[in-house]
Amino acid sequence: MSIIMKGSEVAAAMKEELLREVEKLAQKGIVPQLGIVRVGARPDDLAYERGAVKRMEAVGIRCKVIELPESISQEVFEKEFSAVDSNPDIHGILLFRPLPKQLDEESVRNIIDPKKDIDCMSPVNMAKVFAGDESGFAPCTPEAVMEVLAHFGIDLKGKRVTVVGRSMVVGKPLSMLLLKKNATVTICHTKTADLGATCRNAEILVAAAGKANMITAEFVSENSIVVDVGINVGSDGKLCGDVDFEAVAPKTASITPVPGGVGTVTSSVLAKHVVRAANYLNGLS
Structure with a gap:
């Protein structure tokens, strides 16, 4: 009989490790924070967002949701995204894709700080994945x-x-x-x-x-x-x-x-990446 590899079992094991890592950061006065950038309000984006926020909060990671209008221009979008990227309190950024047709995703790939790029948008991180360099973030x-x-x-x-x-x-x-x-x-x-x-x-x-x-x-x-x-x-x-x-x-x-x-495991990996990013950005690893 087949073994059913349930994601909930994997996520539970990951949660225990994440709680330990978040506690280590807390002892240094650091609270890891995820910035979620969402353009518009697609039902699938909202559903994933709810699950991600719940998973983050369960292990002590803060979430800041930046909701932008679906009709936003490229110039304003890049300005808003750059503000999130330069916010020292945000350690990891998740951008919901695909973006509306009027927006060029390529420009954002080059804006994002690779150390905050927790879902591998940046060409720097993708190159690290292909080079076998574990210091980057894989998708x-x-x-x-x-x-x-x-x-x-x-x-x-x-x-x-x-x-x-x-x-x-x-x-x-x-x-x-x-x-x-x-x-x-x-x-x-x-x-x-x-x-x-x-x-x-x-x-x-x-x-x-x-x-x-x-x-x-x-x-x-x-x-x-x-x-x-x-x-x-x-x-x-x-x-x-x-x-x-x-x-x-x-x-x-x-x-x-x-x-x-x-x-079921994907949002746990997202949390793991936020914690890693918080360590990187604070010079801890």
Whole structure:
């Protein structure tokens, strides 16, 4: 029977460590603070914001939400963002993306202080991820995958890992993090010829293509480990992943669910990054 790798279990373990780290900072008179920059009020942004604020407050991290009008101009947006970036009380910045069409996200990538860039917008941090330099911040979702694998004792050394998805948000940076742990990584995508055969060759399969239920039982080898990063709305209106969980789970040794898997860990990684940033910015590590 498959082990269901629940994100709540990983997040609970991370919470204990975060509480210890926040207490160490408190003893030095430092309270870590997250600045959330949101343009407009998209329902998915608001839902993630509520969860993130709750997770931060649970471990003693303050949150400051900067809500900007959806019609904001590029000039005013850059001015407001720079003000957040230069605020010494804010240690980490989370910008909800995508931005409205009139705004150029590229300019902000070059504005943000890499030490406050806790979700890897800055080209400096992305370069560090690809160089294997752990002093930077990786995107939160790929790091959440790594936290899940580590928590459940999955040794990556020498393992054949296939990542379905090549985005700069998940697929590519995750592949670099896996390589750092000495996995043998194959990156594929929806245009890969005979995708099923490539996936079946994997001992560990990570689905991050953003297509509901595309990974069926035919894509998975017996007793493999499957990590589902996808968050989609299925034809029944319910939240689902990139993996057809009911069909795939019986073949696997371990599998993450959606909801309740990797996504549950992402906000804990965000909190971990805020704490790291507070240490960096105060010269503590």
